[in-house]
Amino acid sequence: MEENIEAAETCITKWDSNASYCNLASLFSEPNREEAKQYLSSIKGLQKAMQYLASHQSTSHQLLRAQTLMQTAMKRLRREFNQILKSSRNCLDPESVSTHSSSTPSLSRSSFSDFEEDDSESIPEADRVSSAAMADLRAIAEAMISAGYGKECFKLYKTVRKSIIDQALYNLGVDKALSFQQIQKMEWETLEAKIKNWLNAVKVAVRTLFYGERILCDKVFAISSAIRESCFTDITKEGALHLFGFPENVAKCKNTPEKMFRILDLYEAVSDLWPEIESIFSFESTSTVRSTAVNSLVRLGDAVRTMLTDFETAIQKDSSKTRVPGGGIHPLTRYVMNYISFLADYSGVLSDIIADWPLSVPSPLPESYLGSPNKEESICSPISVRLAWLILVMLCKLDGKAEMYKDVALSYLFLANNLQYVISKVRQSNLKLLLGDDWVTNHEQKVSKYASNYERIGWSKVIASLPENPTAEIQVDQVMDHFRNFNSAFEEAYKKQSSWVVPDPKLRDEIKISFARRIGPVYKEFFDNYGGVQLQVTESFVKYTPDDLGNYCSDLFFGSASSGSGSKSVGGGARTSR
Structure with missing residues (x-):
């Protein structure tokens, strides 16, 4: 035991923060990494000596000496821990941790010494630096927690890391002060802009910030599940509650059917992220974060059902008298x-x-x-x-x-x-x-x-004006009556329907083809048989050739009688020479 204390005193005194000869360089920097291993090893030996002395020689001056050395060592480790957290801020940002965690073998190393033993050149430099910092922090945390200084380690870590998470959420536009009352009073354009921003922010927050911080806490405080949980909860809980409370507050506002799609966007975002939210915030102390996310889904779902009901009601109550x-x-x-x-x-x-x-x-x-x-x-x-x-x-x-x-x-x-x-x-x-x-x-x-x-109703008079059998023998006066009736019926129907529309080209063509098949062949037969009989008698009654009918019909359903190929006034005697 005395040898352990002697060895520890030599190593710890060399790096005593209060000594005038103290080396100001980091114990865990590259030139001193071998000494860092010895430093941590001497702390373990000192701890064993203290445990023995406390059990067998509790009044020994050696125990007091060992306790003083341990305090000195812990003070140094606190300084190193804080320095690594701050100097490695960039490589330990949540994005780097979450991105590299799955692909970096060193993240699973159990101690500081393990990192030193791995000289793999396949690890990217950024991953190597990040992994080294995590391994150092983990080694220090293990030493401090084992020596009974877990609370000090926890406070240091929480102070630095919470400021990083809070700043990142602020940069993403997550507004802590946004209450339900404030949201309720917002103009829709303003609120919609905040919803769009939130939709972008929530993915980054969950998949990068919170996920990366959970990984870092799990790695650094692997030795203590209680500290690991407390650290993660204290660092992320406040920001997460503000983040996942926003959709619930939006859902509680009065929403009209026009706002439906933004509400669905919010629901979809939380729903898609729910497996990750449940996994990242799996601690009992973060159950309120999970329940807040669930409550947001419930509220958003209720809002959607209400808006669907309102939309149906609005259709049923539509009382516009507009005739298109x-x-x-x-x-x-x-x-x-x-x-x-x-x-x-x-x-x-x-x-x-x-x-x-x-x-x-x-x-x-x-x-x-x-x-x-x-x-x-x-x-x-x-x-x-x-x-x-x-x-x-x-x-x-x-x-x-x-x-x-x-x-x-x-x-x-x-x-x-x-x-x-x-x-x-x-x-x-x-x-x-x-x-x-x-x-x-x-x-x-x-x-x-x-x-x-x-077609049946709109052209019934035109169809009725033609003989049932256009090839049958009929008297000249009947022929003139048929032409006269056809002209009158066609002109009346055409004039009335010239302003009617069929916007769909396919439907428009189908109606025209059907009309042509129903009237065209009958009129053509009648025209061919009787259009030239006793021309001097019938000529004034034959206003349209079969081709004329086709031209006129091509103009229909565009809302104007003169928009197509038959650009002539109906009834204008446009009969062509035969």
């Missing part, structure tokens, strides 16, 4: 489908949010509306049913708006246009995957039905 000129796309259709298309982009988080939130409707959605569940399983998922229901609510509202058109044919064209727009938005977005092919097919058939009804 020409039966075009209603603003409600555009707004709702754009909104639902964006919702489909969040189908993953929405599925989590509404998984236990059944749709409350007077009766189940009709199978013909959703498609066959046997063919399209996805349509039965909660999110698919929810979005399909919102579309159905809107379509029912459009049925009522179609009744505002006095012309029945125009009301059917309005329904065809708007449903075609709905289908196009479904095809162009993730709604296609959620609603399925059967849904699209069923609604395309409805568009065809609406278009057919428009």
